Amino acid sequence: MLRLSLILAAAAVLAGCATRGPAGLDLDTSVNAVSQSSRVRAIVIHYTTEDDARSMQLLSKGKVSAHYLLSPAGRAHRLVDETRAAWHAGNSSWYGITAMNSTSIGIELVNPGWTQGADGGRVWHAYDDRQIRALTILVRDLIQRHGVAPENVVGHSDIAPQRKVDPGPLFPWKQLAAAGIGRWYDEAGAAAQLARLQAEPLPAPAWFQQQLQRLGYASPQTGTLDRATINVLAAFQMHYRPARYDGQPDAETAAIMMAMP
Known part of the structure; x- marks a missing residue:
């Protein structure tokens, strides 16, 4: 009788590890794999x-x-x-x-x-x-x-x-x-880059396109300042330099890009 009680108790423990699944499936959720991560990126x-x-x-x-x-x-x-x-x-x-x-x-x-x-x-x-x-x-x-x-x-x-x-x-x-939310640029680094860029020719459109792509944006890689590239540049500027977001490449925008890892 004691043995039967132990068997029933063990069965109850095992049953506690199972969840009734679809169509009567006994779904055991007691083991959680260590190799996983959030779907949220x-x-x-x-x-x-x-x-x-x-x-x-x-x-x-x-x-x-x-x-x-x-x-x-x-x-x-x-x-x-x-x-x-x-x-x-x-x-x-x-x-x-x-x-x-x-x-x-x-x-x-x-x-x-x-x-x-x-x-x-x-x-x-x-x-x-x-x-x-x-x-x-x-x-x-x-x-x-x-x-x-x-x-x-x-x-x-x-x-x-x-x-x-x-x-x-x-x-x-x-x-x-x-407040610790999101990406920003090194403002001191951007100021130093701007001082240098103001004495040099502005990088070509292809350079801006490459930088936009490096920083996550879906940018054309045409080497020309087309409308699609202007739109992406405007989005970048609106995020990091909202005082002017005309989508035109300029030294300040380039300096901000250079100051971002």
Whole structure:
């Protein structure tokens, strides 16, 4: 009788290691392989161009989605579990990876983006400090849990420069970098490079294209300053030199590139 009790107890322990799977499958989840990593390689930041209510509707009921939605007041909503792919990146590429929906976490910030000013130009809308504080807390946690490298915290415009401009020139990339989030450049090194470059001929378009590719951007390698290259340069400038992002190669842009590992 004692032996039978021991056998039943052992069976109960083994049964505790099994989970009832699909169609009656006994699925044992007691062993977890050591050779694995997070599917998440990048964090992509967007703006919604809509208000709170419309943003929630589009991202939860529409044909696009994001893992997180942050309101201007700093309230965070998780709309897609991190283990699943959200449909936020579209046609995009970063360091040659094109499956960005499958390898990234998308964060949407409720922000109008830009509106047309009286002179016909774009008027960009600033981000609320509460929203940026919430974003900082969220992204720090994501980086820690998923091991995301600094260069892989990017904007939609970085991974899709031919069609996207979000999160725009008023997004505080430098502020986030100071908080340990994302990539920034050695400003002292860039100043030294700029002083040297101002006394030399500007590098050729092919050099800028090579640098953009080295830094993760999907840049043409045509050797000419074509429209596609201008778009990629503008995306780089919007991220690292938002005071002027006309997509034209210049000494300051080159100096910043040289100051980035």
